[in-house]
Amino acid sequence: MGFDWLWEGQNALRLGQGLWLTAQISFISVGLSLIAGTLFGLLMRAKSPMVRLSCQFYLETIRIVPILVWLFMLYFGLSTWFGWHISGFWVCIWVFVLWGTAEMGDLVRGALASIEKHQIESAKALGLKPWQIFWYIELPQGTRRVLPGVINLFTRMIKTSSLAALIGVIEVVKVGQQIIENSLLTNPTTSFFVYGLIFVLYFLMCYPLSLWASRLEKRWQN
Numbered sequence: 001m002g003f004d005w006l007w008e009g010q011n012a013l014r015l016g017q018g019l020w021l022t023a024q025i026s027f028i029s030v031g032l033s034l035i036a037g038t039l040f041g042l043l044m045r046a047k048s049p050m051v052r053l054s055c056q057f058y059l060e061t062i063r064i065v066p067i068l069v070w071l072f073m074l075y076f077g078l079s080t081w082f083g084w085h086i087s088g089f090w091v092c093i094w095v096f097v098l099w100g101t102a103e104m105g106d107l108v109r110g111a112l113a114s115i116e117k118h119q120i121e122s123a124k125a126l127g128l129k130p131w132q133i134f135w136y137i138e139l140p141q142g143t144r145r146v147l148p149g150v151i152n153l154f155t156r157m158i159k160t161s162s163l164a165a166l167i168g169v170i171e172v173v174k175v176g177q178q179i180i181e182n183s184l185l186t187n188p189t190t191s192f193f194v195y196g197l198i199f200v201l202y203f204l205m206c207y208p209l210s211l212w213a214s215r216l217e218k219r220w221q222n
Contacts, residue, residue, distance in 0.1 A: 005190050006197075011179050018175035019201055025089065025171065026158040026205065029096035033157070034150075036097065037104020044109040055105070062102035068163055070095045075167040088169040096157055103153050111146035112138050144217075151213040155206040172198055 006012050044055045062070075075091045078084040115138055123133045165174035176194045183190040 005179065005183050005187060005193065008183075014175045014179070015172060015197070018170060018172035021089070021169065022158075022161050022164075022171040022173075023205065025092050025096070025164060025169070026161045029093050029100055029161075030154045030157055032093075032097045033100025033104050033153075036101040038108055040101050040105030041108025041112070044105055045112065059102045059106055062099055067095060067099055067160060068166065070098065071163060071167050088164060088167040091167060092161065092164045092169060096161070100153065100157055104150065107146050107149045107153065108142065111142040111149075114145055115141050147213055147216060151209050154209055158205055159202060172201060 006015075040055065044052060044059075046052055046055075071091060074095060075086070075088060078086060119137055120133060123137055128136070161171065162173040164171050165177070176198050180191045180194050
């Protein structure tokens with residue numbers, strides 16, 4: 001009863017390994033998306049209409065097509081069409097980075113666009129160069145305005161990493177499902193405790209991000 005199942009066989013070890021794999025997928029994707037998404041957001045502000053149109057097409061394509069479809073298309077499609085056999089781990093990272101880059105880029109673009117135009121015009125009137133305007137005006141204010149949306153995006157990416165189980169990646173949710181299947185006849189209540197523990201594990205991964213963002217907002221307000 002209770003959490004006795006956790007100490008049966010190697011259940012605790014397997015959950016730890018699944019959690020580590022989930023953390024790797026999540027934080028590698030978040031880190032790469034943070035960099036690529038920031039650059040993409042700046043690219044979305046380009047003066048060229050063709051560049052802006054291409055960026056908008058990429059953003060809408062990522063938004064319209066569900067993440068699960070992207071996972072299936074890359075995991076099964078690449079092997080079928082081109083004979084490329086890529087591990088589910090790296091397919092997940094690719095898909096989440098594509099998604100994170102698009103969403104992060106739109107957040108960056110929106111944050112920079114929300115800065116009052118009179119500040120930019122005043123800086124130009126004072127003779128500041130474009131890179132100085134970006135560094136001293138747009139970057140500090142844009143960072144503060146984009147932070148809540150970025151934290152929300154990153155927590156969504158961590159939670160969505162559970163879709164990796166559907167292409168055979170043995171992450172923490174998949175391990176939990178296997179433990180439940182093995183204990184179904186001997187302990188029917190195992191599912192409640194397994195998913196309860198997984199809930200706590202996801203909370204422990206996501207909550208520090210929210211706490212960190214809250215502390216930054218309070219510091220910037222002082």
